[in-house]
Amino acid sequence: MVKSKVKFFNDSSNEDDKNQSFYIDKIVNYLQNKYRHKDMPLAYIHTFGCQQNVNDGEKIKGMIALMGYGFTDSAENADFVLFNTCAVRENAEDRVFGNIGALKRYKTANRNMIIAVCGCMTQQKHIQEKIKKTYHHVNIVFGTHSLHKLPEIIYQAINTDKRIFDVESEESEIIESIPIVRQSKIKAWVPISYGCDHFCTYCVVPYVRGKEKSRTPENILDEIRGIVSTGVKEIGLLGQNVNSYGKGVSPKINFSELLKRVNDIEGDFRIRFMSPHPKDANEDMFDTIANCEKVCNSIHLPFQSGNDKILKKMNRKYTADEYLNLVNYGKKIIPNITFTTDIIVGFPGETYEKFLDTIKILKQVKFASVYSFIYSKRIGTPAEKMEDLIPKKEKSDWLREMLRYQEDITLDLNKSFVGKTVNVLVDEIGKQQDGFISGRCDENILVEFPGAKSLIGNFVKVEIKDYMKCVLIGKKID
Numbered sequence: 001m002v003k004s005k006v007k008f009f010n011d012s013s014n015e016d017d018k019n020q021s022f023y024i025d026k027i028v029n030y031l032q033n034k035y036r037h038k039d040m041p042l043a044y045i046h047t048f049g050c051q052q053n054v055n056d057g058e059k060i061k062g063m064i065a066l067m068g069y070g071f072t073d074s075a076e077n078a079d080f081v082l083f084n085t086c087a088v089r090e091n092a093e094d095r096v097f098g099n100i101g102a103l104k105r106y107k108t109a110n111r112n113m114i115i116a117v118c119g120c121m122t123q124q125k126h127i128q129e130k131i132k133k134t135y136h137h138v139n140i141v142f143g144t145h146s147l148h149k150l151p152e153i154i155y156q157a158i159n160t161d162k163r164i165f166d167v168e169s170e171e172s173e174i175i176e177s178i179p180i181v182r183q184s185k186i187k188a189w190v191p192i193s194y195g196c197d198h199f200c201t202y203c204v205v206p207y208v209r210g211k212e213k214s215r216t217p218e219n220i221l222d223e224i225r226g227i228v229s230t231g232v233k234e235i236g237l238l239g240q241n242v243n244s245y246g247k248g249v250s251p252k253i254n255f256s257e258l259l260k261r262v263n264d265i266e267g268d269f270r271i272r273f274m275s276p277h278p279k280d281a282n283e284d285m286f287d288t289i290a291n292c293e294k295v296c297n298s299i300h301l302p303f304q305s306g307n308d309k310i311l312k313k314m315n316r317k318y319t320a321d322e323y324l325n326l327v328n329y330g331k332k333i334i335p336n337i338t339f340t341t342d343i344i345v346g347f348p349g350e351t352y353e354k355f356l357d358t359i360k361i362l363k364q365v366k367f368a369s370v371y372s373f374i375y376s377k378r379i380g381t382p383a384e385k386m387e388d389l390i391p392k393k394e395k396s397d398w399l400r401e402m403l404r405y406q407e408d409i410t411l412d413l414n415k416s417f418v419g420k421t422v423n424v425l426v427d428e429i430g431k432q433q434d435g436f437i438s439g440r441c442d443e444n445i446l447v448e449f450p451g452a453k454s455l456i457g458n459f460v461k462v463e464i465k466d467y468m469k470c471v472l473i474g475k476k477i478d
């Protein structure tokens with residue numbers, strides 16, 4: 001048998017992980033025999049949704065690469081197709097089903113094609129049933145808690161005509177050491193916790209991602225040291241609620257202490273995190289940011305609604321005033337701090353008057369940008385049963401009104417940067433003009449300026465000369 005060249009789950013003592021190593025070697029062997037006189041097989045991996053999903057997608061790629069697959073950007077050319085799905089909004093689910101349906105003709109042309117669907121959508125019973133009944137060309141369905149078993153699942157699929165459904169209701173422990181192929185050589189997201197215990201009434205995440213579990217600080221810090229040693233310049237700490245980090249970890253540690261320990265790692269890099277929950281965010285978090293030179297002065301702090309009655313119905317456990325107090329404290333102690341946020345428009349029970357409370361928060365905080373969506377009913381959540389009287393058309397009008405306010409706020413904020421010097425991590429070619437390069441400043445606003453491509457992957461001090469709606473224009477300071 002041909003052994004895979006890279007060790008799989010190499011520092012794990014878990015028997016289940018060693019098992020995966022066994023299956024990966026079997027798949028390598030199988031593919032080498034099957035494709036003996038042809039090009040090696042190709043995999044197409046498409047991830048929908050949030051950064052957590054993107055991180056899972058990187059791990060899927062890590063495992064797939066070890067099996068001997070190459071990667072392609074086209075599902076049509078692939079021998080293995082995987083959709084890593086998101087369940088947060090209905091339209092994301094519709095898109096996934098559209099994509100799965102479109103694969104049918106490719107599979108007719110290539111009978112060997114293996115099609116897999118995983119992620120938050122597949123963790124839901126009604127979705128599993130729909131795929132079982134309607135999408136017969138899908139070979140594999142696995143849930144968020146079965147991710148690390150992908151080699152075993154694929155090995156079963158290539159050895160049987162049966163369809164594989166592997167969805168577990170809960171993961172017993174965090175699986176470390178899963179191989180990973182990262183999307184970027186400049187920025188990397190590192191999960192510090194998984195799952196969520198908060199049960200906001202509109203949200204499906206606690207049901208599909210399970211109970212909140214924190215990684216140990218040793219595992220997190222080791223991973224970050226390894227990433228930084230490869231030249232990565234931005235580390236993003238990832239969790240559904242980073243502020244409740246530390247549950248079940250012994251000796252006790254909280255998010256601020258973790259942030260300090262990440263900040264103490266040697267190297268030329270900066271730190272972001274996503275997302276804090278306003279109910280658990282506190283002055284200590286802002287004090288820590290103010291004292292940690294590597295932590296960026298931009299915070300994504302989702303407020304969802306500016307009306308206390310709606311916040312209560314959402315089970316968010318803070319009031320609009322408490323949210324504003326936090327923001328004002330952050331503004332007082334951290335120079336140039338910027339905020340971004342998430343907003344749900346048209347939650348059940350929201351009226352136009354209540355919606356105006358959200359606009360009030362928008363005007364008071366002056367967010368750099370907002371991620372706003374019309375409420376999307378999710379099966380199995382408490383909000384699914386709430387009376388929802390406002391027509392979709394009216395909610396769309398509210399959303400448009402809100403975005404008009406936000407556009408002016410963003411423009412004003414961007415204007416306030418003119419004349420200031422910002423620290424930009426250059427990560428790609430600019431789009432505004434030939435010869436421009438671009439990246440985000442510490443305040444998380446896009447900046448473009450004339451510069452050499454060789455600066456990509458470096459921090460550059462840039463003086464801001466002009467501004468537009470979505471970008472600051474500057475000049476490199478020599």
Ligand code: SF4
Pocket residue numbers: 196197198199200203204205206240241277
């Ligand atoms: S904090 Fe609320 S919105 Fe965020 S993942 Fe948990 S339940 Fe969902």
